[in-house]
Amino acid sequence: DAMVIQNPRYQVTQFGKPVTLSCSQTLNHNVMYWYQQKSSQAPKLLFHYYDKDFNNEADTPDNFQSRRPNTSFCFLDIRSPGLGDAAMYLCATSRGTSGRAVQYFGPGTRLTVT
Amino acid sequence: AQKVTQAQTEISVVEKEDVTLDCVYETRDTTYYLFWYKQPPSGELVFLIRRNSFDEQNEISGRYSWNFQKSTSSFNFTITASQVVDSAVYFCALRRVYSGGGADGLTFGKGTHLIIQP
Numbered sequence: 001d002a003m004v005i006q007n008p009r010y011q012v013t014q015f016g017k018p019v020t021l022s023c024s025q026t027l028n029h030n031v032m033y034w035y036q037q038k039s040s041q042a043p044k045l046l047f048h049y050y051d052k053d054f055n056n057e058a059d060t061p062d063n064f065q066s067r068r069p070n071t072s073f074c075f076l077d078i079r080s081p082g083l084g085d086a087a088m089y090l091c092a093t094s095r096g097t098s099g100r101a102v103q104y105f106g107p108g109t110r111l112t113v114t
Numbered sequence: 115a116q117k118v119t120q121a122q123t124e125i126s127v128v129e130k131e132d133v134t135l136d137c138v139y140e141t142r143d144t145t146y147y148l149f150w151y152k153q154p155p156s157g158e159l160v161f162l163i164r165r166n167s168f169d170e171q172n173e174i175s176g177r178y179s180w181n182f183q184k185s186t187s188s189f190n191f192t193i194t195a196s197q198v199v200d201s202a203v204y205f206c207a208l209r210r211v212y213s214g215g216g217a218d219g220l221t222f223g224k225g226t227h228l229i230i231q232p
């Protein structure tokens with residue numbers, strides 16, 4: 001089945017130690033998104049790639065970076081994680097960015113910062 | 115600015131009861147899309163329905179139905195004869211559409227945690 005895959009499902013990192021979360025997709029969608037979802041809150045868009053074009057949300061901290069080496073993979077890098085960065089990180093994909101484009105989500109990676 | 119409000123933080127009903135999840139949105143745009151997603155305990159957001167701002171026709175899909183009322187800026191979701199498997203967090207989301215056809219990311223409400231007791 002075509003899907004969005006996130007690894008690992010659970011990640012523990014230390015305060016200030018860089019961490020990378022990965023996302024891959026078999027849907028062949030040209031757009032990939034990263035959302036941050038803190039406990040009992042709504043998912044919040046961090047940034048997205050339209051093909052190779054990176055689009056950052058205005059309020060996304062500089063601590064968060066992303067890479068998309070090819071259509072299938074997208075990475076979220078947190079350069080110096082703080083305790084406030086503990087959250088579920090959701091990857092999503094869509095075919096295009098029109099308003100009607102449905103975003104399909106992966107299962108998420110739950111990040112713990114110790 | 116856009117905003118989605120899901121006033122019901124948590125709803126608990128007994129299996130087979132009907133339940134309605136409320137969603138109220140705010141936007142100054144005339145063209146937008148509304149979505150409902152389900153997030154089961156596994157964490158993955160599952161797409162349920164999409165509706166554009168020009169289509170106020172209600173929709174029914176099995177036990178699920180959606181009522182879109184532009185006059186009250188509401189897009190409510192009803193589950194008929196609820197089942198334990200319906201237990202999840204349900205998110206309503208809004209997406210604005212630019213005049214050129216592109217769109218923003220999704221603006222989500224805070225979600226409603228639905229608990230269906232056997």
